[in-house]
Amino acid sequence: MGISLGPNQYGKAEVRLVTVRRTGGVHHLRDLTVSSALRGDLSATHLTGDNSAVLATDTQKNTMYAFAKQQDVGEIEDFALRLGRRFVDTQEKITGARVSVEEREWDRITVDGAPHAHSFSSSGGERRTTTVTVHPDRAWVVSGVDGLVVLKSTGSEFHGYPKDEYTTLAETDDRILATAVTARWRYEGFTGIDWAKSHREIRRTLLETFATKHSLSLQQTLYAMGEAVLLARPEVAEIRFSLPNKHHFLVDLSPFGLENHNEVFYAADRPYGLIEGTVVRDEAEEPGPAWTDAVL
Numbered sequence: 001m002g003i004s005l006g007p008n009q010y011g012k013a014e015v016r017l018v019t020v021r022r023t024g025g026v027h028h029l030r031d032l033t034v035s036s037a038l039r040g041d042l043s044a045t046h047l048t049g050d051n052s053a054v055l056a057t058d059t060q061k062n063t064m065y066a067f068a069k070q071q072d073v074g075e076i077e078d079f080a081l082r083l084g085r086r087f088v089d090t091q092e093k094i095t096g097a098r099v100s101v102e103e104r105e106w107d108r109i110t111v112d113g114a115p116h117a118h119s120f121s122s123s124g125g126e127r128r129t130t131t132v133t134v135h136p137d138r139a140w141v142v143s144g145v146d147g148l149v150v151l152k153s154t155g156s157e158f159h160g161y162p163k164d165e166y167t168t169l170a171e172t173d174d175r176i177l178a179t180a181v182t183a184r185w186r187y188e189g190f191t192g193i194d195w196a197k198s199h200r201e202i203r204r205t206l207l208e209t210f211a212t213k214h215s216l217s218l219q220q221t222l223y224a225m226g227e228a229v230l231l232a233r234p235e236v237a238e239i240r241f242s243l244p245n246k247h248h249f250l251v252d253l254s255p256f257g258l259e260n261h262n263e264v265f266y267a268a269d270r271p272y273g274l275i276e277g278t279v280v281r282d283e284a285e286e287p288g289p290a291w292t293d294a295v296l
């Protein structure tokens with residue numbers, strides 16, 4: 001009977017990293033969660049406990065902190081690429097590094113109409129994300145957004161679905177449509193991309209399309225959002241979505257002798273429909289490992 005070691009990787013997950021940069025009296029805050037995963041010839045540690053090729057996960061964490069001190073973090077894509085290259089370039093047995101960064105935004109608190117120098121608030125749970133994979137000779141970048149919560153109170157219908165003996169859902173030509181967008185997009189030929197602008201424009205396109213597309217299903221809205229991003233952003237090869245359908249059910253007010261003209265809803269948190277899909281450019285390059293590895 002033969003037994004062998006299969007695919008493996010290791011690293012430090014979810015390193016919480018907050019930086020404060022000061023320009024005069026004004027503080028600039030960054031709030032990151034960073035994860036690393038290294039691959040390579042790691043059979044020795046698994047088979048014999050020989051750790052000579054194992055850059056400790058503690059060292060990986062410390063590298064993240066040290067890099068954040070030595071150079072301005074900058075765009076999360078650039079920070080992740082610097083870290084990935086460090087691990088691959090300095091460790092002989094490491095042939096692949098995946099670095100993921102999630103950023104939470106803090107807004108300046110307004111005091112007497114002016115942005116405060118060192119006090120911040122964070123409203124929604126939205127995060128900007130990136131996952132880069134670095135090999136000795138090339139790298140791949142997959143960026144995205146998590147928890148972008150959107151709702152439209154009309155402009156959404158759902159009907160025409162099959163009815164069987166278990167169907168109770170009523171057809172509707174006017175419902176609330178709400179979701180928390182998780183999206184991942186992969187970049188092609190990524191040198192020279194303005195990461196911040198690309199993210200900002202993709203986010204704007206997602207929001208505008210959600211708002212303006214008259215929806216016959218969340219699936220149709222998913223495709224429309226993906227198509228709009230690919231039409232607007234040539235640097236994006238493919239975009240993937242995970243969209244929980246945050247159901248808003250009409251409350252039956254008839255026991256109280258009241259009519260409900262789409263005014264009073266019960267917002268259910270579970271179960272939820274989960275609509276997932278990918279929109280891809282015909283001529284897109286084959287996806288790299290960062291795409292296959294990126295879990296939504």
Ligand SMILES: O=c1[nH]c(=O)c2[nH]c(=O)[nH]c2[nH]1
Nearest residue numbers: 158169216217218219245273
């Ligand atoms: O947009 C929707 N897609 C579905 O697949 C679905 N299924 C369901 O019950 N409600 C909805 N809404």
